[in-house]
Amino acid sequence: MKKILVLLALGFSMTGIAQENEAISFKKNELKGNALFLVLGAVEATYERIITNDSGLGISLFFVSNEDDFDTNFILSPYYRAYFGKKQAAGFFVEGFSSISTGVENKIYYSDSNGNVDNIDKDRYTDLALGFGIGSKWIHKRGFVFEINAGIGRNLFSDNSPEVIGRGGITLGYRF
Template sequence: MKKLFVLLCISIFTLGYSQDDKLTDFKRNEIKGNALFLVLGAVEVTYERLPNENSGLGVSLFFVSEEDFDTSFSLTPFYRAYFGKKPAAGFFVEGFSMINTGKNGSYSYYDYNTNTSYNVEGEKYTDFALGFGLGSKWVHKRGFVFEINAGIGRNLFSNNSPEVVGRGGITLGYRF
C-alpha cells in the first residue's frame, strides 16, 4: 500500500510539473530606414536585435549635411519592451541614450536697410542625452516592417547644445 501511494504521488507530481512551454521561432534581426527623414533630406538607419518575443536592442545612426538641422550626427542605442500579440510587434516603450553633434543657434537674416543677407554661424557642440519614447510596429508575414515612433530626451553635459532632443519617424524595413 505504501509503494502504491508513493507511485501515485510521483505520477501526480510529474503530471503537475509538465509545462506548456511553446517555443516560437521567429526572425530576430531587423534593418530599417526612416522614410520621414529621407524626405526631409536626412538619413537614419537602424539595426535591431530581438533577444526574445517581448524586447529588442538596437542602434540608430543619423546624419545630415544640410544646415537646416541643428543636429548633424547622432548615434542612438535603445532598448524596447513590446506589448503586442505577435513576437516583437505592436505597441512598445523605448528607453534610449544618444550621442549627438551639431551647431546650435545658426541662422540667416536679411537687412533691408543695406539690402544685405547675413549668415550667423552657431557654436559646435557634442553632447550625451537620455530619453524615452513610444511607438508601434507592424510586421508582415513575409518580414516587412512598418513602424511609427516618437521620443524625447535631455542633453546632459554641454551648455552649447539644445536642452531637449527629439527622436521619431516613420520607418520601413525588413526582418531577417
C-alpha cells in the same frame, strides 16, 4: 516470474513519456530606414536585435550631408524596447534611449531693423542625451516591418546643444 517482471519493466520504460525542450525559433534581426527623414534630406538607418518575444535592443545612426538644413548633423542612438503586442516583438512599445549627437548652434546677430544679417557665429557641440519614447510596429508575414515612433530626451552636458531633443519617424524595414 523474473522474466515477466523484466518484460513489464522494459515495456513501461518504452512507453514512458519524455518531455522535450522545444526551441522556439523566430527571426531575430531587423534592418530599417526612416522614410520621413529621407524625404526631409537626412538618412537614418536602424538595426534591431530581438532578444525575446517582448523585448529588443537596437542602434540607430542619423546623419545629414548638408549642415545648413539641420542643426544636428550626426546622432548615434542605442535603445531598449519593451513590446506589448500579441505577435513576437510587435505592436505597441515603450523604449528607453540614449544618444550621442554632434551639430552646430547658429548665433545670428542683426545689425539693422530691416533684418539684414551682420554676423553669424557657429558653435559646434557634442553631447549625450537620455530619453524615452513610444510607438507601434507592424510585421508582415513575409518579414516586412512598418513602424511609427516618437520620443523626447534631454541633452546633459553642452551649453551649445539644444536642451531638448526629439526622436521619431515613419520607418520601413525587413526582419530576417
